Amino acid sequence: xxxxxxxxxxxxxxxxxxxxxxxxxxxxxxxxxxxxxxxxxxxxxxxxxxxxxxxxxxxxxxxxxxxxxxxxxxxxxxx
Amino acid sequence: xxxxxxxxxxxxxxxxxxxxxxxxxxxxxxxxxxxxxxxxxxxxxxxxxxxxxxxxxxxxxxxxxxxxxxxxxxxxxxxxxxxxxxxxxxxxxxxxxxxxxxxxxxxxxxxxxxxxxxxxxxxxxxxxxxxxxxxxxxxxxxxxxxxxxxxxxxxxxxxxxxxxxxxxxxxxxxxxxxxxxxxxxxxxxxxxxxxxxxxxxxxxxxxxxxxxxxxxxxxxxxxxxxxxxxxxx
Numbered sequence: 010x011x012x013x014x015x016x017x018x019x020x021x022x023x024x025x026x027x028x029x030x031x032x033x034x035x036x037x038x039x040x041x042x043x044x045x046x047x048x049x050x051x052x053x054x055x056x057x058x059x060x061x062x063x064x065x066x067x068x069x070x071x072x073x074x075x076x077x078x079x080x081x082x083x084x085x086x087x088x
Numbered sequence: 089x090x091x092x093x094x095x096x097x098x099x100x101x102x103x104x105x106x107x108x109x110x111x112x113x114x115x116x117x118x119x120x121x122x123x124x125x126x127x128x129x130x131x132x133x134x135x136x137x138x139x140x141x142x143x144x145x146x147x148x149x150x151x152x153x154x155x156x157x158x159x160x161x162x163x164x165x166x167x168x169x170x171x172x173x174x175x176x177x178x179x180x181x182x183x184x185x186x187x188x189x190x191x192x193x194x195x196x197x198x199x200x201x202x203x204x205x206x207x208x209x210x211x212x213x214x215x216x217x218x219x220x221x222x223x224x225x226x227x228x229x230x231x232x233x234x235x236x237x238x239x240x241x242x243x244x245x246x247x248x249x250x251x252x253x254x255x256x257x258x259x260x261x262x263x264x265x266x267x268x269x270x271x272x273x274x275x276x277x278x279x280x281x282x283x284x285x286x287x288x289x290x291x292x293x294x295x296x297x298x299x300x301x302x303x304x305x306x307x308x309x310x311x312x313x314x315x316x317x318x319x320x321x
Binding site for chain 1 (some may be wrong): 196198201202203204205207209218220221223226227231259262265267269271286291292293294295296
């Protein structure tokens with residue numbers, strides 16, 4: 010098997026969420042991403058970091074549901 | 089720079105339960121090694137106490153048999169022995185507590201950022217694994233379902249109720265973060281040889297950090313009753 014060199018990177022351990030329960034961590038990253046988009050605009054790449062973090066942490070179903078809620082205006086977070 | 093390797097074994101390896109097994113499975117992570125070592129520490133004191141208490145009990149029953157010895161009480165006071173038998177048994181739990189707390193707190197310590205995040209999502213009655221670290225959009229890039237192979241479809245040498253059609257593949261000697269959650273009812277993601285048992289609670293993401301130290305195939309089963317097919321029979 011050929012040696013494959015890969016660089017592994019994922020959402021870092023966040024000191025704001027040191028315990029086992031990471032629900033709030035996933036939610037916070039999602040909200041941060043959308044706040045960043047609202048502040049900096051869709052095209053700037055500065056918000057991509059937050060996007061990667063929430064995609065790593067949050068299950069796909071949750072992200073889908075939240076995207077739908079944002080579209081209908083029922084998202085329960087501080088966007 | 090991490091080298092990814094995985095082994096496919098066609099005979100039952102030692103990281104699943106053996107028939108009539110009494111002890112733990114072989115450790116694959118430092119956490120499980122710690123648990124096994126703690127078990128050995130505690131077992132030593134357990135045997136000491138067991139032998140001591142059994143000896144006293146048997147002696148009391150033997151020497152104070154009602155026919156040989158109708159008056160049961162011989163000694164009324166004994167300050168020295170009373171002090172000793174209070175102090176000594178309170179020191180033994182200290183020897184047990186010290187390694188126990190050391191392991192407990194070291195399990196929670198996050199020393200290094202994880203290198204990869206894998207989501208283990210429990211369903212009735214299968215698992216879904218998501219690897220989303222490299223998504224460029226919200227669509228999942230790598231998601232697959234993992235069903236237990238029914239008994240009728242097993243090949244020779246495979247373990248019953250343990251084999252799955254799509255195994256979750258993880259890099260060895262890498263700090264993993266596993267996020268466990270269910271899609272419907274409570275489940276529990278358990279891999280005994282890695283020392284992992286993490287409840288999947290609806291609406292909650294539970295995180296566990298492990299670092300598998302050797303390549304191999306490790307088995308586990310759902311550990312929280314989740315409906316009629318929880319036992320998959």
